[in-house]
Amino acid sequence: MIDIHPMVIFFAAIFTNNMILSNFLGMCSFIAVSNEIKTSLSLGQAVTFVLTFTTLLNYLVYHYIMVPLGIEYLRYIVFIIVIAAFVQLVEMIIDRYFQTLYYALGIFLPLITVNCAILGVSLFMVIRQYSLLQSLAFGVGSGLGWTLAIVMLAGIRQRIKKNPLPKGLEGPGITLIITGLMALAFVGFSGMVQIQ
Amino acid sequence: MTVILTQVVVISGISGILALLLSIANRTIGDYGEKKMTINDEKEYIIDAGDSLLATLVSEEIFIPSACGGKGSCGYCKVHVSEGGGQFLPTEAGYVNPEEQAEGVRLSCQLKVKEDIKIEIPEELFNVKQYDYQVTKLDTVTPKIKHLRLELPKDKEINFKPGQYIQILTPTYKGSDEEVYRAYSIASSPADNKAVELFIGYVPEGVCTTYIHQHLKLNDQLTVVGPFGDFYYQHNDREMVMVAVGTGMAPIMSILKYMQEQKIERKVTFYFGARSGEDLYMMDILKDMEKKMPNFELKCCLSRPKDEDEWDEDTGRVTDLIETYVLDASDKEAYLCGSPKVIDSVVDKLRAKGMPEEHIYYDKFE
Numbered sequence A: 001m002i003d004i005h006p007m008v009i010f011f012a013a014i015f016t017n018n019m020i021l022s023n024f025l026g027m028c029s030f031i032a033v034s035n036e037i038k039t040s041l042s043l044g045q046a047v048t049f050v051l052t053f054t055t056l057l058n059y060l061v062y063h064y065i066m067v068p069l070g071i072e073y074l075r076y077i078v079f080i081i082v083i084a085a086f087v088q089l090v091e092m093i094i095d096r097y098f099q100t101l102y103y104a105l106g107i108f109l110p111l112i113t114v115n116c117a118i119l120g121v122s123l124f125m126v127i128r129q130y131s132l133l134q135s136l137a138f139g140v141g142s143g144l145g146w147t148l149a150i151v152m153l154a155g156i157r158q159r160i161k162k163n164p165l166p167k168g169l170e171g172p173g174i175t176l177i178i179t180g181l182m183a184l185a186f187v188g189f190s191g192m193v194q195i196q
Numbered sequence B: 001m002t003v004i005l006t007q008v009v010v011i012s013g014i015s016g017i018l019a020l021l022l023s024i025a026n027r028t029i030g031d032y033g034e035k036k037m038t039i040n041d042e043k044e045y046i047i048d049a050g051d052s053l054l055a056t057l058v059s060e061e062i063f064i065p066s067a068c069g070g071k072g073s074c075g076y077c078k079v080h081v082s083e084g085g086g087q088f089l090p091t092e093a094g095y096v097n098p099e100e101q102a103e104g105v106r107l108s109c110q111l112k113v114k115e116d117i118k119i120e121i122p123e124e125l126f127n128v129k130q131y132d133y134q135v136t137k138l139d140t141v142t143p144k145i146k147h148l149r150l151e152l153p154k155d156k157e158i159n160f161k162p163g164q165y166i167q168i169l170t171p172t173y174k175g176s177d178e179e180v181y182r183a184y185s186i187a188s189s190p191a192d193n194k195a196v197e198l199f200i201g202y203v204p205e206g207v208c209t210t211y212i213h214q215h216l217k218l219n220d221q222l223t224v225v226g227p228f229g230d231f232y233y234q235h236n237d238r239e240m241v242m243v244a245v246g247t248g249m250a251p252i253m254s255i256l257k258y259m260q261e262q263k264i265e266r267k268v269t270f271y272f273g274a275r276s277g278e279d280l281y282m283m284d285i286l287k288d289m290e291k292k293m294p295n296f297e298l299k300c301c302l303s304r305p306k307d308e309d310e311w312d313e314d315t316g317r318v319t320d321l322i323e324t325y326v327l328d329a330s331d332k333e334a335y336l337c338g339s340p341k342v343i344d345s346v347v348d349k350l351r352a353k354g355m356p357e358e359h360i361y362y363d364k365f366e
Helices: A006-014 A027-032 A037-069 A072-097 A099-104 A106-113 A116-127 A132-160 A172-191 B002-028 B053-059 B098-103 B123-127 B207-215 B246-261 B283-292 B318-325 B340-352
Strands: B034-039 B043-048 B078-083 B105-107 B117-120 B129-142 B145-151 B165-170 B180-185 B195-201 B221-228 B239-245 B268-274 B296-302 B332-338 B360-364
Touching: A006 A132, A027 A106, A027 A132, A027 A172, A037 A072, A037 A106, A037 A116, A037 A132, A037 B002, A072 A099, A072 A106, A072 A116, A072 B002, A116 A132, A132 A172, B043 B053, B053 B078, B098 B105, B129 B195, B145 B207, B165 B207, B180 B195, B180 B207, B180 B246, B195 B207, B195 B246, B239 B246, B239 B318, B239 B340, B246 B268, B246 B283, B246 B332, B268 B318, B283 B296, B296 B318, B318 B340, B332 B340, B340 B360
Parallel strands: B034 B117, B239 B268, B239 B332, B268 B296, B332 B360
Antiparallel strands: B034 B043, B078 B105, B078 B117, B129 B145, B129 B221, B145 B195, B165 B180, B165 B221
């Protein structure tokens, strides 16, 4: 265990160790679903939800099943299976019982199953030897950080929608450049907290 | 050894438990029971709810056009839902505009059937069926065009209007790893309802045409769905102007065969354009029709005749034929088929000669 206060990890996951802007994880849906603030906010919420619970689940699976059996090196495959099963189960449940939530979040869930940010958080949690509370803070924080990044990007993209762009830069091209600039801006936070 | 075994057992155990959990969930939470689907207020189906509307329709053997196979990326599978469709989904917004949305148009591959549902689809789609056809003819009629005959399974038949098209599901082959649907007009007569004939041109790097020209063999099976399309023979007495280039002859051929069989004696002239003599095909059949149908006339032109063609008829493009032979188009109707470029220029020409826009029917091959 390392001795960092969970709140520090929480804020670091949002600002200095942002999943997208400093680790470049979860880029595919980040680029694809950032056309509108409203949809990107829904996707961000879905990611935060899934991140929180899969981190928790994977923590339990890792420490209570895999470590005692000495099969830590199989964590990649186990984490992926756990994440996929969890997302599918959640989708089924909210599709059946929480209709409004389904229309807001549910349809994005399949998109997130294969999001590398989710797997990334579970793996970082293991590599950095977080405790349960730290992992939880890291999961929630990473989700919020991801949401913050995608909503900001969507805001910028909405603003530049009508601006004339060179043909080759339209769509993903300019989006990646914007992401790069945002990442540079986030470097400014690096004096605040550090967890690596 | 035991170490490896335990690990395999543990991983399988975890996956197994999760799979069990999911299948239980699928049986309980995911089971929406039997619901009723009403189509066009007349046909009723009892369906297993829980699937997408598109999948549900396919399971009832109702095939609506869909090019992407339910990924929500082509926008062809639009259906009018009057009741029980649930809320409009963000994934549909890219293909259904606000006016359509207000009328109840939905993307059937995205919408999940969870309650009794009422939908409206065009009547002709009930005719649309998907079967595995057998290739019984695969002739090369010009250096770039193949003439195919596909026969239906024994107890099935296809009912189409002359001029309509079918879609071929191109299987994966070396160099193409995605199954795609491609549309081809039917060249045979509707009376010949146990088979369809097609003219398929070779397009460099075309997924389906490459398959047909280079991989398909006689007696192979080919999955075909259809018929589709709103380009077909119109019943009236106007004189007909038909224009085609290349494989665009297919739907025209079907219409002509239909007219010959039904003994329809409207005046009809077919203007066909090709590059040189080797690109002319089906000429014996057309010449034979000319003899048997008193009011049918065929006019071909070559844009680049070769010396060995000994061509003494018209040269130039089909638009030149229209210019020369169609004097007053105001009381005629036109059936055009071929590349968008050719069709656009022919439409301009016919409009200039007084043909009303609503009497010009065309099928653009893209």
